[in-house]
Amino acid sequence: MTALLLIGIVASSIAGVPQSAPDARFKDFSDRVATYVKLRKSAESGLPRLKKKTQDARKLDDRQEALVKKVRELRKGAKQGDVFTPAVSEAFAQMIKMEFAGPDGIQAEKTIRAGDALKGFKVYVNQIYPEALPFTTVPPTLLLKLPPLPADVGYRILGSDLLLVDSKSRLIIDYIPNALPALNS
Amino acid sequence: MKAQRTNKRVIRIVLFLATQLLLWPVYLASQVHPPLKPDSVRLAVIGDMGTGERNQYDLAKQMIDARAVFPFSFVITLGDNIYGSNGAGDFERKFAIPYKPLLDAGVKFYASLGNHDDPKERFYAPYNMNGNAYYTYKKDNVRFFALDSNYMDAKQLSWLENELKNSGSDWKVCYFHHPLYSSGRTHGPSTDLRRLLEPLFMKYGVALVLSGHEHFYERIKPQNGVYYFIEGASGELRPHDINESNITASGFDTDNSFMVLEFAGDQMNFQTISRTGKLVDSGTIMRPGLQQSTALPAQAPAVSTSTATAYRSLE
Numbered sequence A: 001m002t003a004l005l006l007i008g009i010v011a012s013s014i015a016g017v018p019q020s021a022p023d024a025r026f027k028d029f030s031d032r033v034a035t036y037v038k039l040r041k042s043a044e045s046g047l048p049r050l051k052k053k054t055q056d057a058r059k060l061d062d063r064q065e066a067l068v069k070k071v072r073e074l075r076k077g078a079k080q081g082d083v084f085t086p087a088v089s090e091a092f093a094q095m096i097k098m099e100f101a102g103p104d105g106i107q108a109e110k111t112i113r114a115g116d117a118l119k120g121f122k123v124y125v126n127q128i129y130p131e132a133l134p135f136t137t138v139p140p141t142l143l144l145k146l147p148p149l150p151a152d153v154g155y156r157i158l159g160s161d162l163l164l165v166d167s168k169s170r171l172i173i174d175y176i177p178n179a180l181p182a183l184n185s
Numbered sequence B: 001m002k003a004q005r006t007n008k009r010v011i012r013i014v015l016f017l018a019t020q021l022l023l024w025p026v027y028l029a030s031q032v033h034p035p036l037k038p039d040s041v042r043l044a045v046i047g048d049m050g051t052g053e054r055n056q057y058d059l060a061k062q063m064i065d066a067r068a069v070f071p072f073s074f075v076i077t078l079g080d081n082i083y084g085s086n087g088a089g090d091f092e093r094k095f096a097i098p099y100k101p102l103l104d105a106g107v108k109f110y111a112s113l114g115n116h117d118d119p120k121e122r123f124y125a126p127y128n129m130n131g132n133a134y135y136t137y138k139k140d141n142v143r144f145f146a147l148d149s150n151y152m153d154a155k156q157l158s159w160l161e162n163e164l165k166n167s168g169s170d171w172k173v174c175y176f177h178h179p180l181y182s183s184g185r186t187h188g189p190s191t192d193l194r195r196l197l198e199p200l201f202m203k204y205g206v207a208l209v210l211s212g213h214e215h216f217y218e219r220i221k222p223q224n225g226v227y228y229f230i231e232g233a234s235g236e237l238r239p240h241d242i243n244e245s246n247i248t249a250s251g252f253d254t255d256n257s258f259m260v261l262e263f264a265g266d267q268m269n270f271q272t273i274s275r276t277g278k279l280v281d282s283g284t285i286m287r288p289g290l291q292q293s294t295a296l297p298a299q300a301p302a303v304s305t306s307t308a309t310a311y312r313s314l315e
Helices: A002-011 A024-045 A057-074 A086-101 A105-113 B002-031 B054-069 B088-096 B100-104 B119-123 B154-166 B191-203
Strands: A153-158 A161-166 A172-176 B041-046 B074-077 B108-111 B135-139 B142-146 B171-175 B208-211 B217-223 B226-231 B248-252 B257-264 B267-274 B279-286 B303-305
Touching: A024 A057, A024 A086, A024 A153, A024 A161, A057 B088, A057 B119, A086 A105, A086 A172, A105 B191, B041 B054, B041 B226, B054 B100, B054 B257, B054 B267, B108 B142, B142 B154, B154 B191, B191 B226, B217 B279, B226 B257, B248 B279
Parallel strands: B041 B074, B074 B108, B142 B171, B171 B208, B208 B226
Antiparallel strands: A153 A161, A161 A172, B041 B257, B135 B142, B217 B226, B217 B248, B257 B267, B267 B279, B279 B303
């Protein structure tokens, strides 16, 4: 939690970058993300340690597979809304709506449209973000307004859904359906 | 009689082709002619290459041949290192095999990630990312910043500003996947990203910015004192995708390409080479901030380019 607050403070010092003040509505969300990170750490503790680099790409595959299996076990029964609770989802939706209606909205739309079209993919929790699908860039100006996340957890956009993805396992932690305008689906 | 004539003809064709093959390195040598100054920093630039298909392999062969003439010691990648599936076999077929002669010769690769890359690539040793999605390193008087333009969050921006501020290097070079300026029909510029990065580049004297994403080569006219290049055709190619605009200084979108750069003192020489070994663009850039002290007239272009080959076939 302290780390999240620190990131927010550091971010607010970037020259010329509009920053939002920490928003009390997102405290519960940040706590739930922190709980997920603890769970992932626990899952990782039983796996062989990943060095900062390896020559053998198979080790990367093996570890990712093992991590996916373990996290899925620990999050058995996880469902949409566990992290993005209805109240938090509403707060995100409001924030995103304001962003797209505001002065940065056109740029944010362009960023999403500049990505590759993503079609025919139904999102659900604990699913792996498919490796054949490219990532849509999360508009950086929007990203700066969303609650900061710890390392290796990130926001992703898929069609009009806002996803929370674990970049170590590629697992979809949770998502908000139709949080964004459908620009690139 | 007729059969003998046919045989002679076949032999002549084979001999002609063999001669061409033997002369190929010489031909290439005549196309690639960087200054090769002593103690210069020499590198190659590739982007959007990881298809594992014929064009990637052909271009990799050109890079290997070019290195015989221009011995670059490292390669930077502008993202989309591995397209599609991302298993161990893909790392082999789309990276380790095509660039094997370079890797075996000790050439280091410093990767950045594109929208098709898996974050796990950070841990792949030959990419030299050491587990980081963004990182910095120095080669003599040139400081390189490999950024993750897929996810430009507050943490990365803060890191970049801090690193730029504390960099005492003569040259600052940033590279990442999404271009801030582009004349591409398919994608176009990442203006949202530009809004955040450009002020930092200007404030801290970044000289050169290299990006991919667009599947062509484009040299952008200097924007606010910063030189921008797109090299996203080192495997992928989107023919005729450049919509020539008032920011286009030069472009090439009819075949795959890669770049070689040479930093020597206050000069940076660049050459862009096609899949067939043709030099498609070249020139010299003076380090920003020094232009007033050079002999160039105030209004002189800071980039001097080669003549006939400096433009793509825009017909």
